[in-house]
Amino acid sequence: MKPSVAKLIETKREIISEDWLKKVEEVRREHHLENISDHVYTNTNKEFVEIILNAVGQGQESCDEQLSGFTERLIQLGWPLSYLTRGLQTFRKVILDTLFEDQEGKGDFEIYYEVESWVDEIVNTLVNEYSGSWENTVFLQKMALKELSAPLIPVFEHISVMPLIGTIDTERAKLIMENLLNGVIEHRSQVVLIDITGVPVVDTMVANHIIQASEAVRLVGADCILVGIRPEIAQTIVNLGIDLSKFPTKSTLKKGIASALEMTQKKIVKIEN
Amino acid sequence: MSQTCVEVRSEWSIVAARQAGRTIAKEVGFGSVDQARITTAISELARNIYLYAKVGEICIEKVVEANKVGVKVSASDNGPGIKDLRRVMEDGYTTSGGLGAGLPGVKRLMDEFLIDSKEGEGTKIHAVKWLR
Numbered sequence A: 001m002k003p004s005v006a007k008l009i010e011t012k013r014e015i016i017s018e019d020w021l022k023k024v025e026e027v028r029r030e031h032h033l034e035n036i037s038d039h040v041y042t043n044t045n046k047e048f049v050e051i052i053l054n055a056v057g058q059g060q061e062s063c064d065e066q067l068s069g070f071t072e073r074l075i076q077l078g079w080p081l082s083y084l085t086r087g088l089q090t091f092r093k094v095i096l097d098t099l100f101e102d103q104e105g106k107g108d109f110e111i112y113y114e115v116e117s118w119v120d121e122i123v124n125t126l127v128n129e130y131s132g133s134w135e136n137t138v139f140l141q142k143m144a145l146k147e148l149s150a151p152l153i154p155v156f157e158h159i160s161v162m163p164l165i166g167t168i169d170t171e172r173a174k175l176i177m178e179n180l181l182n183g184v185i186e187h188r189s190q191v192v193l194i195d196i197t198g199v200p201v202v203d204t205m206v207a208n209h210i211i212q213a214s215e216a217v218r219l220v221g222a223d224c225i226l227v228g229i230r231p232e233i234a235q236t237i238v239n240l241g242i243d244l245s246k247f248p249t250k251s252t253l254k255k256g257i258a259s260a261l262e263m264t265q266k267k268i269v270k271i272e273n
Numbered sequence B: 001m002s003q004t005c006v007e008v009r010s011e012w013s014i015v016a017a018r019q020a021g022r023t024i025a026k027e028v029g030f031g032s033v034d035q036a037r038i039t040t041a042i043s044e045l046a047r048n049i050y051l052y053a054k055v056g057e058i059c060i061e062k063v064v065e066a067n068k069v070g071v072k073v074s075a076s077d078n079g080p081g082i083k084d085l086r087r088v089m090e091d092g093y094t095t096s097g098g099l100g101a102g103l104p105g106v107k108r109l110m111d112e113f114l115i116d117s118k119e120g121e122g123t124k125i126h127a128v129k130w131l132r
Ligand SMILES: Nc1ncnc2c1ncn2[C@@H]1O[C@H](COP(=O)(O)OP(=O)(O)OP(=O)(O)O)[C@@H](O)[C@H]1O
Pocket: A204, A205, A208, B044, B048, B049, B052, B053, B077, B079, B080, B081, B082, B088, B093, B094, B095, B096, B097, B098, B099, B100, B101, B102, B103, B104, B123
């Protein structure tokens, strides 16, 4: 920033900061940040205005560092980005109003330009920090979802269950197939139960994937039983004209386990004493 | 009458269209079996758009006629269109290694079914389910 402009801002520092803290109250109401305690709110705002104004004296680099640390904390506290960008817009307005108050400064293009590019720089830093954190969060959630998405659980010797919950898209359909085949071999399963109780919609694509997966399971030497077909799903499958007659099905997981035990010559007995 | 439209351009918009359909079906008063039928029909139409036309739109609305109410699902796209309409309505006809059950399935899931398509121009499908 041009030294002349920086000096001008420096002399008006108190007024600018006070004025901004007052005006930013409106932004707070708009963003439903009332539930944050007054104490935290005031301190955060004070810190924010300090960091921004320090940039004038110290130059962009050391400000960037402080700003990153500050933004990181706000992200963790869950403050919306729009609050910061709105706050900065207010800030720009306050600063230009204050600087142009003096007759001689009025309409000074240089001041206007310097302030604009300075505020833009800060907005860029903030947006980068926020979007970086979102990308990171989305990535982590995607990984977590992937791990949850199609687990094969060995429940008894040679019997495994794959409970499916939620929507099945192409990526998940691929995982179902992979996990089934790998799991069957790893656990030496003879019977695999696929439980679709938690699948909201069974359309032709889902049905097709389940049929293919069970055929693949048969090729590696195990049997597949489809369980958890809710009555309304049974009807839509019939309406779609999908033939599941070749396909072993059971209405509930419990009944499926019972036939799996039978198929593997097992029996659960109650211990008498 | 209010209408909800969902632009289809990703797999997730198929889910969004389904959810919109389920909400309206519930509001109109459909039971769980018909809700499942309507949502499944939407799923088929939306997935066909996604697979064959890439982009398009699914609109869902409540319809009132004389003394009956229902839900109308409209799917439209400006994709490649369908050359032989009779064939795609046959069970098992597919160009993508699917089951070929989607379109004939939608016709059976719903009460009214209308398809209009021109090669090179796009496809429009209307399907209605009446509350009984
Ligand atoms: N919107 C569309 N635009 C162009 N072609 C379409 C469209 N919808 C369907 N088709 C054509 O009609 C064929 C039959 O569609 P249908 O939905 O009945 O079966 P499918 O999509 O091939 O398999 P699935 O059983 O998984 O739905 C498709 O293979 C495709 O060639």
